[in-house]
Amino acid sequence: MSNSKLYKGSLTTIILKLLNESDKMYGYEITQKVKELTKGELKITEGALYPALHKLEAEGLLNVEVKKVGNRLRKYYNITESGTKESSNKLNELANYIATMQALVNPKFSLE
Amino acid sequence: MSNSKLYKGSLTTIILKLLNESDKMYGYEITQKVKELTKGELKITEGALYPALHKLEAEGLLNVEVKKVGNRLRKYYNITESGTKESSNKLNELANYIATMQALVNPKFSLE
DNA sequence: TATTATGCATAAGAAAATTATGTATAATTG
DNA sequence: CAATTATACATAATTTTCTTATGCATAATA
Numbered sequence: 001m002s003n004s005k006l007y008k009g010s011l012t013t014i015i016l017k018l019l020n021e022s023d024k025m026y027g028y029e030i031t032q033k034v035k036e037l038t039k040g041e042l043k044i045t046e047g048a049l050y051p052a053l054h055k056l057e058a059e060g061l062l063n064v065e066v067k068k069v070g071n072r073l074r075k076y077y078n079i080t081e082s083g084t085k086e087s088s089n090k091l092n093e094l095a096n097y098i099a100t101m102q103a104l105v106n107p108k109f110s111l112e
Numbered sequence: 113m114s115n116s117k118l119y120k121g122s123l124t125t126i127i128l129k130l131l132n133e134s135d136k137m138y139g140y141e142i143t144q145k146v147k148e149l150t151k152g153e154l155k156i157t158e159g160a161l162y163p164a165l166h167k168l169e170a171e172g173l174l175n176v177e178v179k180k181v182g183n184r185l186r187k188y189y190n191i192t193e194s195g196t197k198e199s200s201n202k203l204n205e206l207a208n209y210i211a212t213m214q215a216l217v218n219p220k221f222s223l224e
Numbered sequence: 225t226a227t228t229a230t231g232c233a234t235a236a237g238a239a240a241a242t243t244a245t246g247t248a249t250a251a252t253t254g
Numbered sequence: 255c256a257a258t259t260a261t262a263c264a265t266a267a268t269t270t271t272c273t274t275a276t277g278c279a280t281a282a283t284a
Contacts, residue, residue: 159234184231
């Protein structure tokens with residue numbers, strides 16, 4: 001299977017990219033950052049985000065550290081070495097997907 | 113709900129776009145056209161394509177016409193008026209999604 | 225003659241989201 | 255000061271959309 005798949009896993013890419021750029025982030029912070037960067041265009045729902053974070057942690061791409069801030073808990077995630085590699089893979093996949101879709105939709109962007 | 117969703121329905125967009133540009137196409141032809149335009153990057157599977165075509169027809173976005181070619185059947189689909197409108201919507205959604213992802217992934221492409 | 229290409233289809237299962245809840249604390253607003 | 259909104263986590267039920275597997279049949283090619 002050498003061909004790329006139809007892209008449907010944007011969320012993982014977003015999470016890995018953001019965590020690859022910052023020291024650590026917690027879930028709620030990610031939702032706010034995405035809202036800010038996309039001017040409200042994209043809203044990460046909690047029902048999607050938290051399971052995704054748990055999965056990435058289980059796969060060893062993220063580490064988690066619980067911190068008590070005031071009287072509330074925060075789970076800070078930071079990216080692991082293999083998470084960094086996967087982040088790079090996912091970003092390449094995304095760039096490839098975008099190029100592919102542009103070739104389909106706009107003949108001007110034909111693939112070489 | 114004014115915000116765009118995470119993009120996961122590329123196939124419908126592809127089908128509507130191709131049919132909006134040609135008089136009529138049949139399923140197998142669509143798979144080949146996509147393969148050609150994307151230099152093999154994207155392969156539409158039949159398990160995804162045929163149900164998608166049936167759904168678009170049920171929604172009134174496509175019309176179907178069965179033709180016998182040689183000794184075999186082909187189902188030619190052509191786009192309806194509302195299909196053309198939906199095609200335009202889907203293409204806008206896609207362009208918007210791409211811009212959003214680029215803003216997330218590459219700060220250079222910040223949304224104005 | 226066997227494999228590959230053409231042409232349709234559906235069913236089972238997986239993946240990844242939405243929507244709906246639930247719990248709890250902190251801050252703001254009327 | 256009471257009610258709402260924001261912060262912060264979580265899970266369950268459901269839906270959507272895909273992959274993989276299978277089935278049937280004809281035409282072309284090796």
